[in-house]
Amino acid sequence: MKEIQRYELIGKEFFQLSTLELAKALLGCLLVKESKEGVASGYIVETEAYMGPLDRAAHSYNNRRTKRTEVMFGEAGLVYTYVMHTHCLVNVVSGEIDRPEAVLIRAVEPFEGLELMYKRRGMMKETNLTSGPGKLTKALGISREDYGRNFYEPPLFIAKGYTPDSISSGKRIGIENSGEAKDYPWRFWITDNPFRSR
DNA sequence: CCGCGGATAGCA
DNA sequence: GCTATCCGCGGT
Numbered sequence: 001m002k003e004i005q006r007y008e009l010i011g012k013e014f015f016q017l018s019t020l021e022l023a024k025a026l027l028g029c030l031l032v033k034e035s036k037e038g039v040a041s042g043y044i045v046e047t048e049a050y051m052g053p054l055d056r057a058a059h060s061y062n063n064r065r066t067k068r069t070e071v072m073f074g075e076a077g078l079v080y081t082y083v084m085h086t087h088c089l090v091n092v093v094s095g096e097i098d099r100p101e102a103v104l105i106r107a108v109e110p111f112e113g114l115e116l117m118y119k120r121r122g123m124m125k126e127t128n129l130t131s132g133p134g135k136l137t138k139a140l141g142i143s144r145e146d147y148g149r150n151f152y153e154p155p156l157f158i159a160k161g162y163t164p165d166s167i168s169s170g171k172r173i174g175i176e177n178s179g180e181a182k183d184y185p186w187r188f189w190i191t192d193n194p195f196r197s198r
Numbered sequence: 199c200c201g202c203g204g205a206t207a208g209c210a
Numbered sequence: 211g212c213t214a215t216c217c218g219c220g221g222t
Contacts (some may be wrong), residue, residue: 048216057216059207068207083205087217104216134217144206174216200222210212 007032007159012152015077019094019101022076023049023188026092028164031108033140034155040116040140042108042130043161046189046196048172050091052101057178060100071148072100079149079156081142087134090142092151092158106133106173106187108140109195116141132197166191173197 007030017025024047032041050058052072059082060072071080072093080091080102095101108130110117117129117139130136137143142156151158168191175182189196 050216059216064208066208082207082216084215085205085217086203087205089216091216102216106216132217172216177214178216200220202219202221203217206215208213 007157009157009159010152012075012077012150014158015075015092015094015151017094019049019051019103020186022092022094023047023103023186024167026103026105026158027167027188027190028161030111030159030161031105031136031140032112032154032157032159033142035141037119037141038113038116040113041111042136042140042195043111044105044107044158045109045193046105046107046187048104048106048188049094049186050102050104051184051186052095052099055184056181057172057175058100058102060102063100065100069100072102073098077150077152079146079151081137081144081147083144084134088137088143089133090137090146104133105136107131107189107195107197108136109193110139113140127194131195164190164193 053063078093091102130139169185172187
């Protein structure tokens with residue numbers, strides 16, 4: 001409990017924003033993971049919006065509803081994690097119930113628990129610790145066990161951070177096989193932040 | 199820049 | 211069973 005009081009928690013209402021608005025509003029927020037090993041956190045500096053049934057790049061394209069995508073149909077603020085190859089990626093479920101949209105967290109700026117992050121990731125430049133969706137989950141200790149949790153209560157939660165000076169947007173990454181959807185400008189980052197991905 | 203690792207889901 | 215994937219790294 002004493003841990004929590006250091007953070008300004010955000011309520012579940014925060015996640016009711018439209019998916020594109022949420023993707024921008026999450027920039028500058030603090031992503032915190034508590035574990036047995038300790039606490040690690042970072043400010044979110046890069047996100048991507050996945051717009052559900054009409055978005056070919058989304059797992060929920062065409063309302064595909066399976067064991068994996070099920071949580072996307074739930075309420076905003078739930079945790080959607082999934083594993084690709086050797087990495088785990090983390091998303092914030094958004095949109096109304098039965099509208100399977102989500103925001104992928106692509107990069108954070110390390111804040112607390114630097115030692116723990118180096119231990120999990122190995123020694124390297126600080127700007128390389130969490131500058132990618134697979135890197136930050138490893139550094140923060142986020143895994144598929146977090147699937148279905150919510151982002152407004154421990155052990156994995158989002159707290160108030162700072163308001164970015166400026167936000168940039170552009171094409172999403174790694175979805176070359178998604179037809180026209182690959183060009184939609186649904187990636188957002190804090191302008192000039194050195195901790196964003198490539 | 200290229201290739202591969204080696205998890206998982208989704209569909210045949 | 212087979213294939214694709216919201217990636218990272220280490221070798222060219």
